[in-house]
Amino acid sequence: MSAKYMLTVEDVSKTYDGFKAITDLTFYLFEGELRTVIGPNGAGKSTFFDLITGRAKPDKGKIEFGFDTDLTELNEYEINRLGIGRKFQTPSVFTEHTVFNNLVLSLKGSRGVFASLFNRLSSTDRDRIDELLKLIRLDGKRGWKAGQLAHGEKQWLEIGMLLAQDPKILLVDEPAAGMTDEETHRTGELLISLAGKHSIVVIEHDMTFVKQIARDGQVTVLHQGRVLCEGKFDAVQANPKVREVYLGRGKTHK
Numbered sequence: 001m002s003a004k005y006m007l008t009v010e011d012v013s014k015t016y017d018g019f020k021a022i023t024d025l026t027f028y029l030f031e032g033e034l035r036t037v038i039g040p041n042g043a044g045k046s047t048f049f050d051l052i053t054g055r056a057k058p059d060k061g062k063i064e065f066g067f068d069t070d071l072t073e074l075n076e077y078e079i080n081r082l083g084i085g086r087k088f089q090t091p092s093v094f095t096e097h098t099v100f101n102n103l104v105l106s107l108k109g110s111r112g113v114f115a116s117l118f119n120r121l122s123s124t125d126r127d128r129i130d131e132l133l134k135l136i137r138l139d140g141k142r143g144w145k146a147g148q149l150a151h152g153e154k155q156w157l158e159i160g161m162l163l164a165q166d167p168k169i170l171l172v173d174e175p176a177a178g179m180t181d182e183e184t185h186r187t188g189e190l191l192i193s194l195a196g197k198h199s200i201v202v203i204e205h206d207m208t209f210v211k212q213i214a215r216d217g218q219v220t221v222l223h224q225g226r227v228l229c230e231g232k233f234d235a236v237q238a239n240p241k242v243r244e245v246y247l248g249r250g251k252t253h254k
């Protein structure tokens with residue numbers, strides 16, 4: 001197979017005060033893949049992201065980036081510098097800075113707030129920001145303070161801020177939460193457009209959104225810290241075990 005794994009998670013377990021958050025979890029992400037992860041409350045989705053990004057350390061198991069970089073030996077900062085970026089559910093932007101300057105502050109190789117804002121941008125950096133503004137559809141609001149943006153627009157800005165760091169893997173936590181239907185659909189279009197250029201894992205509970213972004217890709221279902229099943233969206237949705245533990249419980253939860 002010519003494709004290669006960007007992320008390898010094998011036999012990983014994590015326990016907190018006797019609670020088994022993750023148990024013998026195995027997960028592989030291909031280069032350029034857009035993977036969606038779903039599961040009921042307590043399934044281990046957030047812990048899964050915590051383990052990848054170094055916020056938590058596994059009790060056992062292997063987590064590798066690329067062919068041979070052991071992420072369990074690195075801290076959060078080192079993992080981020082490797083090119084693994086995480087977007088949390090609640091957008092985190094610099095509300096008193098403009099949309100443009102939020103992206104300036106996030107550029108790869110940024111040397112801090114003062115240096116980023118007061119040093120002259122290179123033409124390459126300026127072109128990159130212009131490209132990102134068009135991609136996240138905020139080029140018409142580059143001069144707005146981030147705090148003035150609608151909720152969905154703040155989510156797009158934060159995705160743009162992650163992209164400014166040129167990540168190889170994007171971990172995106174419930175990007176559609178709190179969005180209007182139109183914002184949700186546009187967010188799906190944005191993530192789909194990034195697949196291939198980046199490897200992406202999206203945690204989500206909105207099944208309409210999951211169906212949109214999964215398309216022909218894989219959906220992974222977590223339950224009680226394990227992979228319950230993986231497959232195409234329609235197959236996962238029709239799986240009796242999935243319907244029992246997740247889809248069949250009415251309104252879904254994280």
